[in-house]
Amino acid sequence: MNAQMVYINPQYIANDIINKTQPQGPPFDFEKCLRYFKHLCIVQETLEGTGYLLDIGNDDAKIIVNRKSTIERQRFTAAHELGHWILKRKTQNREANLPNKTSQSSNNIERWCEKFAVSLLMPTHWIEMFLDGTKGVGDPTVLFFGPKHFLVSKEAFYLRLNDLYNVVVIERTAIGTRLHMQFYPKRFASEEAEHIIDAIGKRIFKEQLWLGAKGGFSCGPIQYHINKENVKIVLLLRGSADTASGVNSKLSRFSIMD
Ligand SMILES: [Zn+2]
Structure with a gap:
């Protein structure tokens, strides 16, 4: 500079x-x-x-x-x-x-x-205000309604969460029977990372939910190793019909203890 x-x-x-x-x-x-x-x-x-x-x-x-x-x-x-x-x-x-x-x-x-x-x-104090009263950065209210609350794209919002809380947000979208994973930031995406996330997802959400659920579910942050980096991951499950800020079903938060 x-x-x-x-x-x-x-x-x-x-x-x-x-x-x-x-x-x-x-x-x-x-x-x-x-x-x-x-x-x-x-x-x-x-x-x-x-x-x-x-x-x-x-x-x-x-x-x-x-x-x-x-x-x-x-x-x-x-x-x-x-x-x-x-x-x-x-x-x-x-x-x-x-x-x-x-x-x-x-x-x-x-x-x-x-x-x-x-x-x-998305100034820091507004994000902090928004997270106050939720169960933190992995709360489905934050993840699903954050973009709408700030009128920004979900990508911009999740990257801001990465900025401020050092979390990697992983969005699992179900399109028919096919699963698609999007990593924010993108640099964490790899075949190996998808493999790891798939195993974590099945364990936490149970297989039926992980493979078929529409939007409304989230969990994290969970400390994990992805691509040899120690990171905190946050997972959210979105259905293909869910928009960037809306979801079809009731919001639920899963913890690693579930
Ligand atoms: Zn410019």
Whole structure:
């Protein structure tokens, strides 16, 4: 990371915006945010990509998002591009000192904006508030309703849980008689890991539930070794008809002791 960016903490900037515009909690409201940043607007257009920031002079800018993307994707893009706009303004007077736009520095900028977007849509204290009163990160209410509560994709939400609680979320989807496993983060996915998870799943949920249940069941965190790493895993069982945030059946949490 270049020297100019070290002093601008994306999480700090995101929290500051939240405290000034909407301290009451999720989901993050862009309208309130735009009322605060008067020089900025968000416009939906039909695009090839996800979106971009358009400078229109005099400090004014537009965030263009793809109207064909899901609302969760549009919100994430808007938060990311807002990061670009803020970073640009904060480093404006120091631009001459910034290194040329090498791929290294542009990677750093992209990482900064990703971190900013995550911190804006799912700040730590909002996640803690949401988990308070549940049985923790493995609770089905957290896993199934978290994405809807924060209006983010389930992938973004599970990766945030990984960020904050160091858990690997493994989602088992039943499509007919075929099981599909999705690992968040993806880097934990392997044939060997699926094998291990399959054995754990059958033991905890019992075979019938593990192989056939629709959404609503979860367990964990359980300490385990996956790909030679000591991690805490969280399992959730989702049916193919369940949406990202909805489930068909009653929510139940299984513990390793069951
Ligand atoms: Zn970017």
